[in-house]
Amino acid sequence: xxxxxxxxxxxxxxxxxxxxxxxxxxxxxxxxxxxxxxxxxxxxxxxxxxxxxxxxxxxxxxxxxxxxxxxx
Numbered sequence: 092x093x094x095x096x097x098x099x100x101x102x103x104x105x106x107x108x109x110x111x112x113x114x115x116x117x118x119x120x121x122x123x124x125x126x127x128x129x130x131x132x133x134x135x136x137x138x139x140x141x142x143x144x145x146x147x148x149x150x151x152x153x154x155x156x157x158x159x160x161x162x163x
């Protein structure tokens with residue numbers, strides 16, 4: 092569990108250079124990924140975030156994911 096918190100803090104500290112596998116790993120900690128027709132959806136609780144798979148992830152997607160996690 093300590094490693095999960097550390098990875099969250101690293102992503103929170105620098106939302107600009109987040110790798111795709113780290114972003115999706117964070118989604119899987121709090122919810123799940125639903126494969127869509129064009130873009131995948133992150134389902135966390137009652138929230139849905141559609142994102143584009145690219146490496147590194149754009150900071151707008153990372154910030155939106157962090158806001159969802161903080162609201163839980």
